[in-house]
Amino acid sequence: MKDSIKVGVIGATGYVGIELIKILSKHPKVKVLYLCAQKSIGKSISNFDKNIKKKSLPRISKINKIDWKKIDVVFSALPNGEAQKISKIIPENVKLIDLSADFRLNNHKTYKEWYGIDHKAKNLIKHSIYSLTEFSKNKIKKYRIISCPGCYPTSIQLPLIPLIKNKMINIKNIIIDSKSGYSGAGKNAERKFSFTNIYNTISAYGVGLHRHMPEIDQELSKISKKKVRIFFTPHILPMFRGILSTMHLEISGNNSAKKIYSYLKKYHKKNFFIKIAKFNSSLSTGDVINTNFCKISVCKDRVNNKIIIISVIDNLIKGASGQAVQNMNIAFNLNEKIGLS
Ligand SMILES: NC(=O)c1ccc[n+]([C@@H]2O[C@H](COP(=O)([O-])OP(=O)(O)OC[C@H]3O[C@@H](n4cnc5c(N)ncnc54)[C@H](OP(=O)(O)O)[C@@H]3O)[C@@H](O)[C@H]2O)c1
Numbered sequence: 001m002k003d004s005i006k007v008g009v010i011g012a013t014g015y016v017g018i019e020l021i022k023i024l025s026k027h028p029k030v031k032v033l034y035l036c037a038q039k040s041i042g043k044s045i046s047n048f049d050k051n052i053k054k055k056s057l058p059r060i061s062k063i064n065k066i067d068w069k070k071i072d073v074v075f076s077a078l079p080n081g082e083a084q085k086i087s088k089i090i091p092e093n094v095k096l097i098d099l100s101a102d103f104r105l106n107n108h109k110t111y112k113e114w115y116g117i118d119h120k121a122k123n124l125i126k127h128s129i130y131s132l133t134e135f136s137k138n139k140i141k142k143y144r145i146i147s148c149p150g151c152y153p154t155s156i157q158l159p160l161i162p163l164i165k166n167k168m169i170n171i172k173n174i175i176i177d178s179k180s181g182y183s184g185a186g187k188n189a190e191r192k193f194s195f196t197n198i199y200n201t202i203s204a205y206g207v208g209l210h211r212h213m214p215e216i217d218q219e220l221s222k223i224s225k226k227k228v229r230i231f232f233t234p235h236i237l238p239m240f241r242g243i244l245s246t247m248h249l250e251i252s253g254n255n256s257a258k259k260i261y262s263y264l265k266k267y268h269k270k271n272f273f274i275k276i277a278k279f280n281s282s283l284s285t286g287d288v289i290n291t292n293f294c295k296i297s298v299c300k301d302r303v304n305n306k307i308i309i310i311s312v313i314d315n316l317i318k319g320a321s322g323q324a325v326q327n328m329n330i331a332f333n334l335n336e337k338i339g340l341s
Helices: 015-024 083-087 108-115 122-127 151-165 212-224 257-270 317-331
Strands: 005-010 030-036 073-076 095-098 128-130 145-147 175-181 231-237 243-250 274-276 294-300 306-313
Touching: 005 015, 015 030, 015 073, 015 317, 073 083, 073 317, 083 095, 095 317, 108 212, 122 128, 128 212, 145 317, 151 175, 151 212, 151 231, 151 243, 151 257, 151 294, 151 306, 151 317, 212 231, 257 274, 257 294, 306 317
Parallel strands: 005 030, 005 073, 073 095, 095 145, 128 145, 175 231, 274 294
Antiparallel strands: 175 243, 243 306, 294 306
16 A cells, blocks of 8 residues: 555545544545635634644635646545536546535436536446445455445444345334434525524425435435435424434334344444444434434334434534545555544
8 A cells, every 4th residue: 555545635625625634634544635615715624623733734726737657646635516417537547435415326317317417427336335434344345436425324224234234124104203403504504594594493305306316216226226215304393513313114024122122233233333232222413513423213112113213413424424435444544443442
């Protein structure tokens, strides 16, 4: 392995970009060479977060200032629709780790249907991998584009994929209620949620048609080899960060809540960043804030064949920047924990 991985971060001044910089600037195997945004050109990144030590970090520049020969990997924390444009100018030997939805959906028609954008790099979709690290560790290295899952899908798939793989739940009846802090909508959250006062109310949004639905359906369908369509309602809460997803599930076969708990505990034993809480325990986002951990609890329902699974993550870390760095670590033959634990 080389001495250090040379990195660029695009979308450096957004909520996710800032978290990425906090992690990457302390990562012992990384050297950050470019921090790019649209505005604030020439400014120091510490103007955006005083906790970031500006020493050895470059000033903010435009994307077209990147000398691609100098870097090994670029993280894109741009809004949807932007990374696909840039992907076309990135040389093949430079990895793109994208945090937007641009390469999450395998079918460009589905992408257009949900994001309203005609995909600008359709021929590159096959060179990308949807990488929720816990399930893709053995495959990441082969791909030049690493697409990080959405924040809600991360909290939901970490418990559901093992259970679907092992046929322990009814795939026709997956009901998910998720709650997120307003940072989930980026630094322009107020504009995106102009119908409500995000600092004083809780609001349901994207009801019946949230953009994370096709992504979750796609990944769960791959596992079950049958078409899965989840029921999902997200909510925005008057807190800055954190996601809590509550999943109402029907047990299949002769399984039980206890068996599901034991299986999940065994399955995730090898996954450092996944913690299974004590059976039947309650969880809060406070358990995982500022960490790359996902904590999962399996709870009994009063109805025999039902269970409730709760999952919590920090949307800006395990749901975005932390997961992206975890993916990078694996892609560059490092221990997944480096810079994250
Ligand atoms: N927030 C979350 O919890 C979360 C979780 C998972 C994934 N994501 C995804 O991660 C991406 C970033 O999210 P975010 O919440 O950090 O958004 P954000 O706070 O709105 O930040 C967006 C960043 O992109 C830059 N940018 C926008 N348009 C640009 C352009 N045309 N050229 C160069 N820079 C541009 C902005 O810089 P300027 O201010 O200079 O325009 C800013 O640095 C999004 O795709 C989002 O869906 C977010």
